Amino acid sequence: MLEHLELGYANLSGSIPVGIFNISSLKYISLLDNKLVGTLPTSIGRALPDLQGLYLEGNLLSGVIPDSISNFSKITVLCIGNNRFNGSLPNSLGNLRNLERVHAFNNMFTNDAASPELSIINSLVNCKSLIEIRLDDNPLHAALPASVGNLSSSLIFLSFMGCGLKGIIPSQLGNLSSLIDLYLQGNELNGLIPPMLGRAQKLQRLHLDKNKLGGPIPHTLCELQFLGELELSNNQVSGSLPTCFGNSTSLRSILLGSNRLSSGISSSWCSLKDLLVLDLSSNFLDGPLPVEVNGLKALYFLDLSNNMISGNIPSTIAQLQGLKTLSLAHNRLEGNIPEKISQIVSLEYLDLSLNKLSGSIPVSLEGLAYLKYFNVSFNELSGEIPSSGCFKNLTSASFMSNEGLCGIPSFHVSPCHSTHHSKIYKVILVALASLGVVLMITFVIIALILRKKQKKSTVPSTKDIHTPWISYAELSRATCGFSQNNLIGSGSIGVVYKGILDDKTLVAVKVFNQSDVGFKGFDSECEVLKNLRHRNLTKVITGCFVDNFKALILEYMPNGSLDQWLHSQSNLLDIVQRMNIMIDVAYALEYLHHGYTTPVVHCDLKPANVLLDDEMVAHVCDFSVTKLLTKEECFTQTETLATLGYMAPEYGSTGIVSTQCDIYSFGIVLMETFSRKRPTDEAFGEDMSLRSWISNSLPHHVLQVVDPNLLGEEDIDFTVKLQCVSSILELALNCAMESPEKRLNMTDIVAKLNGIKHQFLRGGYVTSVHDQSA
16 A cells, blocks of 8 residues: 655656545655645545645645645644645644644735634644644734644744734743744734743744834843844844843854844853854944953854944954954944954954044954955044955955055055155155245235235135145036036036046036125035045045136036936836935935034935935035034024925024934935925925825825835735835934924934845845945
8 A cells, every 4th residue: 555655856747636635545745846736626635534744845836725634634744835825724724633743834825814813823722732833924914812822832843934923922922831943033023022931941043033023122031041043133122232141151143233222232241152143233332342252252243333332442352263254333433453353364254444443454464364355444544554465355445534544556545655755755844834834924915915905705615625626727628618518407506517537537517606605605515525524425526716716526426316316207216226325325414413523414405415326326415505513513594595395394494403404304305215206296285295295194005105116016025115115204204303302313313224124135025235334
C-alpha cells in the first residue's frame, strides 16, 4: 500500500490529479516547491482517513481551503504556505485535535468579515498539540483576540508578520509558557508593549518592529533569561533605555532604532559581552558614549547615528576587535578621531559624519584593509587626508565640508604644503598683511572723500567667499549676453540664468535687481552662505560685483525644482523619491536651525526653492530674505517678504520671525509634495485651506487627497503605501499647526521622517531610492 507520496522539488507543473486524494492508504503527501496550479477539490478530506502530513508549500495553488479538510482527523502537519490561496481559513481547523504545525504564510487569506478579531485563533485554541503557527504575509487586517493566550501550552513558534494586524498586543500572550519565537513585526499594532510578556519565560526571539507601539520598554523583558533577539525598531517607543538589560546576558541582538528613546546609554549595557548587534539609531539619546564600551567584546554591528550623543569618542572602542560596522553619524561628538580605531582590523563601514570632530584624520586608518565605506563629512577636521591603503578607493564625498582638510586633487580639497614652504608662506603673509594695512588705510581715506561726492550705495557682505570674483565680461560670455534662451527663472528680487564658464563648468547665475530690495537680498545671501556648509544647501561658487551690478554664481541643478516636478505633466516622482527629497529638505532646515551658533530662518521655503541635482538630491536655495536670529530666537520683521500660502500665520499677521515659521512652511510643502495641490489652488478660499482639506480627510479618506499618481487601490502593497502616506500627512499637519508652540522642531521631524521611510522600505515595496547619508 502506498503510504508516502514524495514528489517535492520535481519541477512539476499543471494541476494536482484528483485521484491522489482518493488513495486511502496515504499518510504523507509532499508536493513541495513545484509549479502546480489550480484549486483543491472540495472533497479533499473524505478519502484520506490516515493522512498525517500534507505538504503543498511553494506552488501556485489558489482558491479556498475546503471545509472537508476537518476530516483529516490524524493530521499533524498542514503546510500550505507560499501559494495563492484566498478566503478565510476554515474554522473547522479547530477540529483537528492532533494538529501540531500550521504553515499558511504568504497567501491571500483574509479574516472573517463579520469579526473585528482574528477568528481563526478562537478555532485553533481547540488544538492542544499545536507547536507552530505561521500566518505571515496574509492580509488579515484584524485584531489579535485575548484568546491567543489560550493556545496550546506546547506552542513554541507564533508568527503574524506583515498581516495588517490592528489594535493592541494582548497581554495574555504572556500565558504561552513554552513560546520561544514571537514575530509580530510589520503590522499596525498600537498601544503599549505589555509587561506580561515577561511571563513567557522561554521566549528567545521577540520581534515587534515596524508597528505603532508607544510608551516605555517594560522592565519585565529583562526577566526573560533566554531572550536573544529584541527588535522594537520603527515604533514610537519612548522613555529611557532600561538599565536592567545589562543583566540580560543571553541577548545577542538589540534593535531599537527609529523610536523616541531619550536617555543616556548606561554603562551597565557594556557588560553584554556576547552581544553581536546593537542598533539605537534615530532616537533622542544624549550624554557621552560610555568609556566601558569595550565590554561589548563580541559586537560586530554598532549604529548610534541620528541621536544627540556628545563628548569624545572613547579610545576604548578600539578594543571591539570584531566590529565590522560602526556608525556614530549625526550626533554632537567632538574632539579627535581616536588613533586606535585603526586597531579594529575587521572594520568595513565607518561613518562619523555630521558631528563636531576636530583635529586630523589618523594616517594609521590606511591600514584598515577591509574598509569599504568611510565618511567624515560635515565636521571640523583639518590637516592632510591620507591617500594610501583603503583611502585609494574613496571619493570626495567622504570628506565634504571640512574646511581645514587638504590632500590630493581627487578629494576636491586644497593641496597640502610642506613645512618648509609653510614657513615661507608665513613670512609672505606677514609682509602682505602689513601691506594690506597700509592699503586699507589709504582705501578708507579715498572712500571717505568719494562718499561726499557720490550717493550712498550698498556694499556687499562678501567676506569669506573663498574663490576670486568673476568679471562682468566673463559672466556675460558665460550666459551669451544674458540671453533669454538661457533664462531659468525669475522672482521678486532678480532673475536666474544658465551659464557655462570657460572651464566648461555649468553654473546658475543669479542676477539681483538694481533696487534696495535686490541689493539687500544679495547681502543676505552672502552673509548666510559664506558661513554655512551642508550637502542640502546650494553652494556659491563665486560672484560678480561691478558698480550697480550684483550676481552670485551657484552650482547648477540639472533636474530643476521640486515645483517643476510636482506640477509638470511629463515628470513623475514616486513615493520614495518624494520622501527622500523632503528628508533632504528637513536635514537642511535642521542644520540651519540647530547646526550653527546663530539659528538661521530661511523665511521663504516653498517647492520652487528646492532644487534637485543630477542624483535627485535636494538642495534648499534662495536665502535672499533669510534671517539670523538673536539670542531671543525671534524678532519682528517690518516687511513680510515670504510667499503667500507657505507663510506662517504669525509671520503674515505680526511679522514675527522664528524657526517655527520654517516648520510651518515645511509642513505645507510636505502636504503639497504628496497631494500635488498648491496651497494657493483655486479650490481653496476662506472656508477651506490645503491644511484643513487634508485634515478633514484623515485618517479614513486619504485617497481623496493623495496624488492619484502615487496610490491606487489596485497597487501592489497598497496597504503599506497607504500607511506611509497617511503617516507623512499626519506629520505635515503637526508641522503646520496654527500655534507656533504646538509645532515640532526640525530634529524631531528628521527622526520621524526617517522612521516612516525605514518602515516603508522594510515593508517590502520600493521602486527607487537614493542613499540618505547626510
